[in-house]
Amino acid sequence: MSSRTPLMAGNWKMNLNHLEAIAHVQKLAFALADKDYEAVEVAVLPPFTDIRSVQTLVDGDKLKIKYGAQDISAHDSGAFTGEVSGPMLAKLKCAYVAIGHSERRQYHGEDEAVCNAKVKAAFKHGITPILCVGEGLDVRKAGNQVTHTLAQVDGALQDVPAEQAETIVIAYEPVWAIGTGEVATPEDAQEVCGAIRRRLAELYSQELADKVRIQYGGSVKSGNVAAIMAQPDVDGALIGGAALDADEFVKIVRFRDQ
Numbered sequence: 001m002s003s004r005t006p007l008m009a010g011n012w013k014m015n016l017n018h019l020e021a022i023a024h025v026q027k028l029a030f031a032l033a034d035k036d037y038e039a040v041e042v043a044v045l046p047p048f049t050d051i052r053s054v055q056t057l058v059d060g061d062k063l064k065i066k067y068g069a070q071d072i073s074a075h076d077s078g079a080f081t082g083e084v085s086g087p088m089l090a091k092l093k094c095a096y097v098a099i100g101h102s103e104r105r106q107y108h109g110e111d112e113a114v115c116n117a118k119v120k121a122a123f124k125h126g127i128t129p130i131l132c133v134g135e136g137l138d139v140r141k142a143g144n145q146v147t148h149t150l151a152q153v154d155g156a157l158q159d160v161p162a163e164q165a166e167t168i169v170i171a172y173e174p175v176w177a178i179g180t181g182e183v184a185t186p187e188d189a190q191e192v193c194g195a196i197r198r199r200l201a202e203l204y205s206q207e208l209a210d211k212v213r214i215q216y217g218g219s220v221k222s223g224n225v226a227a228i229m230a231q232p233d234v235d236g237a238l239i240g241g242a243a244l245d246a247d248e249f250v251k252i253v254r255f256r257d258q
C-alpha cells in the first residue's frame, strides 16, 4: 500500500431499491466513524433509481460517504432512450461513475471507443471515472492478461489530457474472479495493477502514475482484502456482492483491522 488514500467502493449492480438503499446507507453511516473516513475514502455506486434518495440522505445528514453511478451516457442529452447523462449525474452531485464494467462490456457490447467517450463525458461534467478493465478466463489461461488489460487502458484514455487523467480511478477486475468466489491471488492483482501504473507513466508521466488510484475487484471480502491491499500498486477495492452486506462492507473498509 502507498500514500494514496485507498478507495473502497461498493458496486451494488442491479440490487437494492431506493428504500433499501436508504436503509443500507444509514447502516453504513451508523457503523462508520470519522477515523474510518480519515483512513479510507468510502463510496457506493447504487442503481440510477436510488441515487436521488442516497443524495438526499448524504446531504441531509452531512455524511462522508461518497456516491456515484454505475454507468453514464456518452451523450449530454437528446434521443437516447434509457440513457442517463453526465449533466443529470452531476446535478445529483455524483462523485464517481463506473465505466466499462465487464458486465457492460459483455451484455451491452461496450468497447474501447464507447469507454473512451464515456470517460470524456464523465470528466466533462466533473465526475471521476472508475474505469473498469480486466481479462476473461481464456485470456488469463493464455497468459495474456497484462497485454489485454493495458489495451483497454490505452483505448479508454485516448486523447484524455493529463490534468484529467491524473484524477481517474482504474479498477482491475479479472472477469473470472467476478461473482465467482474465485479471488485473484495478491500476486495476480499486483502483476496487473503494477503494469497499469507503468503504462500510465509511459502514457503521461511517473508523477501522474504515482497519483492514480488503482483498485482490485473480484470476490473481495473481509477475509481476503488485507492481503490484496498489502500490494504496493493496489489502492482500494471495487466490491460487488460483499458490498450488499453492510457489516461485511464496513469490515472491508477497516481492512487494516482484519
Ligand SMILES: O=C(CO)COP(=O)(O)O
Residues within 6 Å of the ligand: 011, 101, 173, 177, 178, 179, 180, 181, 217, 218, 219, 220, 238, 239, 240, 241, 242
Ligand atoms: O464486479 C465487481 C465489482 O464491480 C466484483 O463483484 P464481486 O465482488 O461480487 O465479485
